Amino acid sequence: MNRAVAKDPEEGGRGLGAEVGPGGAVSGEERLARAALTRIVEPGDERGGRWLRECGAVELVRRLTGTDGAAERLGGMTPKRLAGYRLRAERAEPERDLAAITALGGRFVCPGDREWPSQLDDLGDVRPTGLWVRGPRDLRLWALRSVAVVGARACTPYGSHMAAGLGAGLAELGWVVVSGAAFGVDGAAHRGALAVGGATAAVLACGVDVPYPRGHAELIGRIAEQGLVIGELPPSDHPTRGRFIQRNRVIAALTRGTVVVEAEYRSGSLVTARCAQRLGRLSMGVPGPATSGLSAGVHELLRGEAVLVTDASEIVELVGDMGELAPARTGPVHPRDLLDPVTARVLDALPGRGAADGREVARTAGTSADEALGRLYELHSLGFVERDGEGWRLAPPATRRDDARRGGT
Incomplete structure (x- = not known):
């Protein structure tokens, strides 16, 4: 047997001791x-x-x-x-396990295989021995552009809504949504991606032929058909509490960043995010109500090195390539915001009730009488003010809105 260091064909690998044959394939x-x-x-x-x-x-x-x-x-x-x-x-x-995964249409991916995601090598001695995989997609290629969305199993409607929205938004932007197929946030994120025909992968704490939780058997089946179902454990193996915790390190290492939607202080989702931080990946959190115990863990994460995010575009700005920026966020622009400073000052000089003549307005605004008069006529054409005998008054609010729109401001 030829012993060689396993290397990713494009990224060089990290030399953690896989044995490969002369042609580069795992023996x-x-x-x-x-x-x-x-x-x-x-x-x-x-x-x-x-x-x-x-x-x-x-x-x-x-x-x-x-x-x-x-x-x-x-x-x-x-x-x-x-x-x-x-x-x-x-x-x-x-031999029986390999035959079982083949019968499922899956495969066993080892370090040294072309499909092996070399970022898992960052785990060092806790790197998976290999990964059992179901699904038609290329694991290495999908992992290159993937984001983990994780959170509470017993999430609130807000958490479910946010997870589904993030899953759909990331998928529409061309990213793979990775999660653990659990109830709550995980399931919502997977469903959000699937709803828009996007890419999603589930990392299980059991054999990839074991639908766990049982209530997500249909969801896991859909993911296996359209995306990827991944696990460290061989076919038929069942989950344990410790395996769920260990599963989280794979999610963190496989993806470019981890987003936590809802999590209490003691939550496996926080384990995933902190593992991502240790590996040099990004950790992000979606804020919730300050009074919500299910957001307390996220808020604690945000007080540290995690970054606050509210939608998919903000996530992609952090984990994506140069130029993948979130749109600028501003409040609504009102017609009054478009006035130049002197005109706005003349408008501010009019009393809230009653009328004022041009000289009074000029004195309050700090302009000459002629300039104040010219600005008042401009404001009249825009619908902000109206004549009142020899004076000027503010136009009623409804009139100001309608006339300003007609004035093209």
């Missing part, structure tokens, strides 16, 4: 070993990741399953820990 032996390790080593096991980096997948599987004492020489290995790995290794049947 069959390497793929089988990595598939087996997804049964043996839990996602996010830093010790296992270090052994994988030091030994390579094939050698690590040999040591964990062999009886020659080589496993005991792994740094940090104890008899109790080894017994746990070997117990799990008894049920590792990588």
Whole structure:
């Protein structure tokens, strides 16, 4: 077997120990070993990741399953820990798992494969051993232009509305919406992207053939048909509390930035955002009511390094390429805003009630009588003022609005 450093064909990779054949493809032996390790080593096991980096997948599987004492020489290995790995290794049947994913129309993507997203290498020793993938899209290409939208499961109608809007808006701007397919914000973000025919990917904390939560079986099926369903765990494996937490690091590393819509102080969504920060990705938050406990975690995030965002264009301005700017935001422009400073001062000099002659207006406005008179006639033509005998008064509000529109201001 030819041992070489796995590299992304365009981005160079980070050399974390994948074994590749002469043509650059991951060898069959390497793929089988990595598939087996997804049964043996839990996602996010830093010790296992270090052994994988030091030994390579094939050698690590040999040591964990062999009886020659080589496993005991792994740094940090104890008899109790080894017994746990070997117990799990008894049920590792990588050929069957690979056949199962193929039957689903999916594949097992390893470091060194062309489809492997090299940004996952930023995770170092907690990088996924490999990813089980369902869906017709190219994982690496989709990940290059992706944003995570995450948040509370028990979200409010406001949170659901914002997540769906962000999902739809990002998809319409050509971005892939990544989330965890959970109830609440995750599901709303996926549905928002799907509603506009956009791109979305779900990262699961279980096998990609396990619809979890059960209530999202149809949604996960739609994502698998139109986008991507991704997981570190082999087919048929079920989620646990710890696996949900570990899943979040993959979401953070895979995407250019993470947006949190609603989250309490203790929330897995905040774990995702803070992991994104540690990896040098952007973390963003959508503000909510100051009195809402479901927005308390987001607000705490915003008090740190997270950036406040309110729509998809603001997100893209942060994570996108040069020139992808959000539109300028201004309040409404009223006809009075278009007056030059002297004319506006003459208008301000008229009393709120009653009339004033031209000399009084000039004195208050600080202009000459002739200039004040000229400005008053201009204001009359625009519908702001009207004659009252020898004096001038403000026009009724309705008249001012209608005449100003007719005046072309």
